[in-house]
Amino acid sequence: MKLKKILPFLFIIASTILLNAQEKPITKSSFDNINLTYLGLEKVNSLYTAAKYEEAANELLSYYRNRKNIKHPDFNIGDEARFRGKDIGKANQVKADNALEHKFQPQKGYGYYDYGKDINWEFWPVKDNEVRWQLHRVTWWQPMGMAYRSSGDEKYAKEWIFQFRDWAKKNALGLSKENDRYAWRPLEVSERTQSLPGTFNLFVNSPNFTPNFLLEFLNLFNQQADYIPAHYSAEGNHLLFEAQRVLGAGSIFPELKNAEAWRKSGIEILNREIKLQVLADGMQWELSPTYHVASIEIFLKAYNSAKMAGVAKEFPESYVKTIENMAVATAKISFPDYNNPMFGDSWLNEKAGRIKQFQSWAKLFPDNKLLKYFATDGQEGATDFLSSALENSGFYTFRNGWNAKSTVMIVKAGPEGKFHAQPDNGTFELWVKGRNFTPDAGCYIYSGDAE
Template identity: 55%
Template sequence: MKTGILLTALLVATAFLNPVFAGDTPKVYEILNLDFPGFEKVKQHVENKDYTKAQEALLDYYRQRTSIKHPDVNREDKQKMKGKRLDESTLEKANNGLKHHFFVHKGYGYFDFGDTINWQYWPVKDNEIRWQLNRMYWWIPMGEAYWSTGDEKYAKEWVWQMRDWIKDNPRGLSKENDRFAWRPLETARRVQDQTNLFNYFIDSPNFTADFLVEFLVNYYVHAECIRQNYSERGNHLLFEAQRLIYAGGFFPEFINAGTWRKEGIDILNTEIEKQVYADGMQYELSLNYHIAAINIFLKALYMAQLCNMEDEFPKSYSACIENMIIAIANASFPDYTYPMFSDAKRVSDGSMQKNYQSWLKVFPDNEVIRYFATKGKNGNAPGHLSKGLTNSGIYTFRNGWKKDATVLILKASPPAFWHSQPDNGTFELWVKGRNFMPDAGCYVYSGDDEIMKLRNWYRQTKVHQTLTLNNENINVDAHQIRWSVSPDLDELKYSNPSYDNLDHERNVFFVDQSFFVLVDKAIGKGTGQVDLHYQLIEGNANVNAKAKSIATTFDDGNNVIIRCFGPKTMELIEEEGKVSYSYRKEIERPAVAFRQPKPDGKTVKFITVICPFDGQKAPEIKAAFITSKDNKEQVELVVNGKKHLLDI
């Protein structure tokens, strides 16, 4: 027995667990249920204190084990992958991983961590680099490459890297290293991924009996670490619970496997009620995390099915997931993308279609999910157009489900937290296949002062489609006043307490299912500079300071004009505009503010008309506030010669 290597693994465990190991003899068998079916030989050798033979019997058991099914990777799939051509990205990650050029984050690509691997290397002071290094994104590609090629170099290197990580990253090495290597989210990611890796490599001659013991000790340490350090709330807690279910389901031989499964299921049953609004939206209000939550809940359900524990989830659990799927369908554009509110990033229609296809397997009778899974070839589109998710404050105005539709999706939400931005009132506008007014995005997550400066630029209220006072960030806690839908006019009215001394009230009208009118009011005692901000897609734009308008100038004739009407002293100001569709990538774009001084407590009011048009000549637009005969405030506007009256 390689006692030195084993002792290293055991020290990792004893560093922060109640002692399950004692003395110089490994007591790994104390964390395994030796009465588990198939462990008879292992138990016999342990009772005889012949630990070498016990290890060999343990390895033989796992290589012969066929009763445990994995949601994604099963050993019987190995033959199907033999000789299969891997995509270039997967093979690149695997082969670079052999050289210790690790893919740690798609925003940065590869970094060289040295011949001996410096697991604490931090080339750019972005926290995500350290965190995601400890997710080992290149390990599963190495497993796939091993199955595809049969080349033992992948298995040999993975075993070496696994042992090296265990040796160099004991919990308690330092406060900083614990923060990155042992954050519960990363620990849980490894708990999930190592079930895949176990299946990829268990049959390799490099996966020795000694290494199996190290692997199991390390795995047990990971699962118990999650239990001792659950995140307080949010998607992190969901990930941790789901992956603990994976641990208990894939390794039922551990003495605490039943506890892991039960705790994970109990957490998810509790959190699905806490974290999902009645309208189906996850409460962080960042739509990529909403989709992550759907997949977390479903992965847990699937693993529970494989463990014959599906009944531990009530029927309301799957009903809630189904409602979440319909919610994201309502909050998406015809190409399956969705607004980059908060920390969301642009997604591809292919990745979203795969999600719908996966979801359809769970909900085969849902014709709306079928519609999106088949890109409209089968199933049915939702039976409505515009839709308000009124609990979460995500409102969609639309005139169709096809790519030639006009769709505006707006956020006027209750408070959220970390991933949420101070952006109530912001929206994205899609017209005939083009997203004309994308949200700013997030660019980067967290790190040192320089990184946070980059992040905070994108979090500013003033880089969103909404109203500010003195360009300061707003509070988020919108309250719906009115939401109505009809063939000729859809309307939203809400109020947001943007500042302690100023409320922002906004009406949004979708007129004749063709153009939009926004009425914005700055109400309260607050004084200073009121700005109404708008940003367009990257590209050229025609800014007309005199007419108080900005219009796109696309050669294909699919264009939009934004024209604002306000006090006579209102100015149009060109602002810095940027959009980030993916991590650490940004593009300049046109941005303007309509600016009006507010010297006293009088309300400042704006009318904005956002009108799609064909060609290069924008429509004639006029708008003004009027008072009706019954003393109601209205907006009177004329667009292309047609007059409209809107009650505010």
């Protein structure tokens, strides 16, 4: 047999040996965070009680590989056919393939950087704090899962499992204050708890996803979800993200012992903060259209997580009504291309993505004709007004129509905003016949070195 034919086999064997070498032994304590009395875990509990821990772990993996009652919004067990052989998009494929070579794009405003064969999670290629923080959101893991679903190529599964373990080892909580500041900032921890369940579903049926790895995954996920309530941000959109995601963690993995406490914590904070952060006209108090829409998504995702967990009644009717008011406010300050003025820390968005958001909002509020109009790109629904004033936030929109040829001017003249607001009163953006003639500069980077 020629060397060219032998090398691939040697690589596969070496990879398998490396993965097995990383396996941690399964012991009684491996199950400490799992509620073995949870409905559906009877066989697992029986084997655990009999001290058959390896067999219990095998049964637990079988449970998760067949679990279909818990629905993830994007990736679920049993929907493999939706991805098999399908194009996952150029951007996702590039992320997945670059990740195989440890070339990561921590922040989309920058390019890809090589983090080394032995991944250096402390590498700081650009002195922008967001690059260091957002590295730990590991946003390329989900595209790796999508590439795996599409191709069936185990190289993606093996590499993801390797990276997961490598991250856990090199970024363990408490290794250093400096590293904790980036890897364990509550916002980044919450981002991981939100993205990991989808990645889990994408990879769980891989033969490389072993019972040992399952317990490693669940225990690290548990540690991160537990960490958030004890380290909530004081206020602002960070707090909203963290509360929504800890609620989601308790809904997507109800088998974990602290799942109910996570759900209660998230619901309590969101019920409080929606009253505090959303003004009477429906705008979020940071007065940034970008973060306003992000807040809508937070409140809506939280509500949907609560519905999945059967606790939606914990949100009062006023909570849902406020979400509707926020969505309507977004429509009022939209240009014909579905962009909003870049007041505060804001940036442009893609029309297709914004229509998708309006579709999710219109689904919750089917009787709202304005939301239906935006959800269908003007094909359905209705607009029964032109100009509008959001007096509490100071967003004033003057328009003579709703189509691309209309003239639309949006003026900012409101109170001092929070966090992502800027001192931009008096700023306006003017749209005429298909073009924005006076776009605001939006935001650049939040922080970095003197350069």
